[in-house]
Amino acid sequence: MMAWGLRRFACALAFTSATLSATASDAPATCDRDIAWQVLGSGGPELNQRAQSGHVLWIDGKARAIFDAGAGTAVAFGKAQGHFEDLDLIALSHLHTDHTADIPAYVKASFFSERRNDLPILGPPGNDAFPSLGAWLSALFSDDHAAYPYLAGFLQPDGAAYRLRPTTLQLSEGDIATVFTNPAFNVRATPVQHGPVPALAWRVDVRGRSVVYLGDTDAQASALLELAKHADLLIANLAISEHGDDDVASRLHAPPSRIAALAQRAGVRRLLLSHLMQRSEQALPESLRVIRSIYRGPVEVAHDGLCLPLPLRNDAM
Numbered sequence: 001m002m003a004w005g006l007r008r009f010a011c012a013l014a015f016t017s018a019t020l021s022a023t024a025s026d027a028p029a030t031c032d033r034d035i036a037w038q039v040l041g042s043g044g045p046e047l048n049q050r051a052q053s054g055h056v057l058w059i060d061g062k063a064r065a066i067f068d069a070g071a072g073t074a075v076a077f078g079k080a081q082g083h084f085e086d087l088d089l090i091a092l093s094h095l096h097t098d099h100t101a102d103i104p105a106y107v108k109a110s111f112f113s114e115r116r117n118d119l120p121i122l123g124p125p126g127n128d129a130f131p132s133l134g135a136w137l138s139a140l141f142s143d144d145h146a147a148y149p150y151l152a153g154f155l156q157p158d159g160a161a162y163r164l165r166p167t168t169l170q171l172s173e174g175d176i177a178t179v180f181t182n183p184a185f186n187v188r189a190t191p192v193q194h195g196p197v198p199a200l201a202w203r204v205d206v207r208g209r210s211v212v213y214l215g216d217t218d219a220q221a222s223a224l225l226e227l228a229k230h231a232d233l234l235i236a237n238l239a240i241s242e243h244g245d246d247d248v249a250s251r252l253h254a255p256p257s258r259i260a261a262l263a264q265r266a267g268v269r270r271l272l273l274s275h276l277m278q279r280s281e282q283a284l285p286e287s288l289r290v291i292r293s294i295y296r297g298p299v300e301v302a303h304d305g306l307c308l309p310l311p312l313r314n315d316a317m
Helices: 002-026 074-080 103-110 134-141 149-154 222-226 248-251 256-266 278-283 284-294
Strands: 034-043 054-059 062-069 089-091 121-125 166-167 177-181 186-192 198-206 209-213 234-235 273-274 300-302 307-309
Touching: 034 074, 054 074, 054 089, 054 198, 074 103, 089 186, 103 134, 103 149, 121 134, 134 166, 134 300, 134 307, 149 273, 186 222, 198 222, 222 256, 222 278, 248 278, 256 273, 256 284, 273 284, 278 284
Parallel strands: 062 089, 089 121, 121 166, 209 234, 234 273, 273 300
Antiparallel strands: 034 054, 034 307, 054 062, 177 186, 186 198, 198 209
């Protein structure tokens, strides 16, 4: 009986250790540098063991802005010890599900946070095929046939501890506009081409550092070169290979050579490839060869939880 009991204890201990080890390895690291960018989700719309698209800006150990909120990113935000009450902004590049599906999860979870300040949420205009950001949020929470009417208070006066403050960005092609600013950071945006889907790219400037997040785009918008100029980090979505045979995907996304050409011409300091799909993962070695033959800076491939500190440039000190 004693031997059986010891074996049972040893098995339980081994199971507990393995569980703790798996939990620790699965948990994204908290970005505790003064300025850092973290990948919450590095995937696209497939179920490929990656969370879908989402990123967060950290300043002095606090999560201050979320850029896109695909499925799985809310869980990653919690694992990274992000606090919803610290956020100054949510920015959505476009309204495809793999960039927005966790917005209801964030909003519901915020009920249990200490947030009391209204939260700006920025996003694209609508067209015949897609609603504007404002209409989309209303359809989720507060119109007559809302998907989640019990969360309507987050869009209505005096309905909750704080309100979402949506701003639909009506920008013309070629425009680069400052769309958000506070004492900590500044955000600019420009429209980009993503097939028929209204979409935006973003630039964040904070304490002498800059990050450009392209979102989903064919990377041919006229203002992208100026938006990305001398950025410390450019995040580009590598959703297709150089010689893919999917005509629809090729109209929606940029091939590796176009991503690399933009990064090289803009003089960006570092390139991060995200939004990886099965087709782009399979072609990754070839895509990296193409990119590195054009772009001379360092190239990194995103994974969920990746934290990239943004050191201050010597010439910015």
